[in-house]
Amino acid sequence: MSATANKSSKLGTTSPPLSGERLVELYRTMVLSRYLDERVWLLNRQGKAAIAASAQGHEAAQVACIEATDPSKDHYLTYYRQFTAMMALGTEPEEMLRGFLAKDGDPMSAARQFPLHGAHPRVDLFNFSNVIATQLPQAAGVALADKLRGDDAVTIVFFGDGAASQGDTHEAMNFAGIRKLPIVFFCENNRYAISVPLNKQMAVDTVASRAAGYGFPGVQVDGTDVVAVYEATQAAVNRARAGDGPTLIEVSVERLQPHTTDDDHTRYRSPEDIAQMANKDPVKITSETLRRRDLLTEAEDEAIHAEAKRRVNVATDTVDAEPYPDTETMFDHVTSNRDEGGS
């Protein structure tokens, strides 16, 4: 944790310490996300979901980060592995599945884009591109607009270790530092850019250490520890709201599944590397933590799992039976002038 953490907010409300009750709620979201994530992979193998990227292994980091923010006013620029973050922001399983199955009513892009991509209809979540790191300069622009207006909003931009190699990441962090923008750079480092391991991506040990080059703090946090990620994000969000500028948070996580449903990580990860991940499963770790702290009984844990399974089954049956969007809708929303077309 950085020395700049835990500075109290001058503007807006400071989110409280994480209660036992909220911890259980976050765990509930993680479990639901895990079951739905696994279901999507099954639907892919059945030929119903064309492509999926999994958040398995990233769940604790994502729910904890979102918990430390204020969805009623903050902005979220995410990338393709933000499955759990989207659920933490209130996206229903049916809405998620409409994206994965490209069905009518997909709330993000009307099923034009890859699953989860587009803009959320209820919170300011913009998960736009598959071109890595494009969201970072855009997030700086979102934060710039807030700062110019004096709005009490923070922008959280998510990216992976792969994105850390892009020029857009450097350009965005440099500018955010110069203008002290109200932004949190949230890097989910799972040590692989598809197949390329960290030591072929960077000559330093951490992404967080690069923050020094931009004039703001960088912290590295265990991404399986809900409380640690929550506290780090809370400190960064408070710092941003107070007008003190950006923070780079790097959470260390494991990517439990291959890059996407089209990938096979046994081609580039050793059996030992794959085996050790079982000890870093955030769902298992959080369950054990809650049980150890007497916040959850075995029976309650089983009930959470049973309910998640039921919920996913209901959503699957519902969305599987739904239609695809009308072909004609593909002509909507190209520009503000609907007559444009042809040349």
Added chain:
Amino acid sequence: MPEQTVIEAVRDTMRAEMRRDESVILLGEDVGLRGGVFLATDGFIEEFGEDRVIDTPLAESLICGLALGAAVNGMRPLAEIQFADFVWPAINQLVGEAARVRYGTNGVKTAPMTIRVPYGGGVRGGLYHSQSIEVLFAHTPGLTVVAPATPYDAKGLLASAIRSDDPVIVLEHKRTYRLVKGEVPIEDYTIPIGRAEIKRPGSEMTIVTYGLMLHYALQAAETVSEQGLDVEVLDLRTLRPLDADAIAESVSRTGKVLIVQEDTPAVSISSEVAAIVGERCFFDLDGPITRLTAPELPPMPFSPLQEAAFMPSPEKIVAAIAKLAEL
């Protein structure tokens, strides 16, 4: 009506739009105290302050990414790319991202942003200060591309661009900045995007053109009028969407078309205009669809004789008119 140069019209229009709408913010390299390398933003930082006149680091992808982010969060960013030749690092943020914000979010988000891009040659700019880059943008669904050639059109189209809810690329030909003068009303007005204009009416041939070449075409038309040839000059003004109706109407009426552009010919604006004419005017044509363009070379040589040989000129246009008229 006062007479202005193109750069004066651009400057006054930006200033008026920034006074009119607080959400218009300026982003670019050297747009602050320097006032922009062409002085398009001369005096702006003094009037609007450092919050609204943002000297960015030297990073074009950043400039356009910032503009996009600010645009989806309630601003109307007005960004300057210093020279068109430097826009390539930002292509992904414009072509890959901004162009499809509305489409990729099913209309939940829009990107009302304007990118001003000084382009074109004839200024001894060599390979990296002369390029015509319009084709890549004009090819992209979701983008709007305007290329005003006169002070009057520069004001009206820039105002329309800034007020548009879509990303608009405004191409300003560098050579016209101080070369071209014209009357510009002081009062507020806009010019509809997507409308070409007949800049000189005529009956025997249509020249379809845009940018600096408009002025060369008008000179050439004047020259051949002394020899009794009555040539119409159609200024495209907007390159996406092209005004296919105006092109078809004029060419169908005159029966001959000469398309003049400074850009290289392969897969260019002239190719698209030729396709429109082929599709819509086939039975009205009494001569081959003809193009006068730069040669198929990387634009453009620095050395003066080679630069002049590269660029279309009034004399070359006169020759092309004469050849087509004889057919």
